[in-house]
Amino acid sequence: MSLPRIAVDAMGGDEGVRTMISGAALARRRHDRFHFLLVGDQARIERALEAHPNMRQASEILHCEDVVGGDEKPTQALRRAKTTSMGLAIQAVKDGRAGAAVSAGNTGALMAMAKLALRTMPGIDRPALAALMPTLEEHDVVMLDLGANTECDPRNLVQWAIMGAAYSRIVTGREAPRVRLLNIGTEEMKGTEELQEAAAQLRAATGLSLAFEGYVEADKINRGDTDVVVTDGFSGNIALKSIEGTARFVTDLLRNAFTSSFRSKVGFLVSRPATELLKHHLDPNNHNGAVFLGLNGVVVKSHGSATAAGVANAVAVTARLLEESLTERITADLAELGEARLKETRSNNAAATAK
Structure with missing residues (x-):
């Protein structure tokens, strides 16, 4: 049985698209129930997918060229939540297009966007x-x-x-x-x-x-x-x-x-x-794979410097939280x-x- 799709901010992290796609592909090789919404520059994502045929049938691409910078202030990033790969990945969770989101991008921006879009659960003051x-x-x-x-x-x-x-x-x-x-x-x-x-x-x-x-x-x-x-x-x-x-x-x-x-x-x-x-x-x-707990949705933060194996672990953590x-x-x-x-x-x- 397939799990809900996982939205992947393909543009986040130190290595960007190549590592994020390789990590997601590695996770899928281990668990073929994983399906993805890959958010980022379509041309770069498609080039990265050429090395991972197992990902093509399990993925949809949401094109987006705008990226949240690693040193960008959360308040600045929030203004571009509707145009950045990070913001659109989180929005996909809110809209029901994905069951969870994974990003290796700016932690402060990810937290701010996730809290604004998904809101905190009833009974939780702060995630x-x-x-x-x-x-x-x-x-x-x-x-x-x-x-x-x-x-x-x-x-x-x-x-x-x-x-x-x-x-x-x-x-x-x-x-x-x-x-x-x-x-x-x-x-x-x-x-x-x-x-x-x-x-x-x-x-x-x-x-x-x-x-x-x-x-x-x-x-x-x-x-x-x-x-x-x-x-x-x-x-x-x-x-x-x-x-x-x-x-x-x-x-x-x-x-x-x-x-x-x-x-x-x-x-x-x-x-x-x-x-x-x-x-x-x-x-x-x-x-790898830190979780923002207390939100009305699952959002997982991968290390910015994570390898493909690290990203795969973050994806596996995300899937397990959905499953459980x-x-x-x-x-x-x-x-x-x-x-x-x-x-x-x-x-x-x-x-x-x-x-």
């Missing part, structure tokens, strides 16, 4: 950017927000916890994902007032499909004993860049060490299976939270009347 990161265990950890909101309040953190848990249930299969708030310590008295209030609300909430387990420090994010890490976008983006930078540092350090002498080169040959596994595990392309009905899951969980709060209010009112 959040969520991504998967590797851990020492078999499953990845979901982390949000990673830069969409530099400031937030306790209500936002609670909403993001619910959305992150819904996403985690899809990728980990856990019925009640373990959720923690990113903090400077694990003690209950640590952290800002916003964090402490959000923690109190999550502890008190009942009926949610998650297990709130308090706080987590940044050095424990990738240990594997947490399924969802929730934080504001400012802290989350810093943590993400720090983790990615450390991964590149370790990879480069090993490369330098193994090429420093003849003995080191021999050691590299002996340990190559282990180092290749490490390289695969740390490669951001294998975890992420938006509907979040809606149901928010309804549970609303019911729990209503019951709590009624209980408090009844207790007050009894007094």
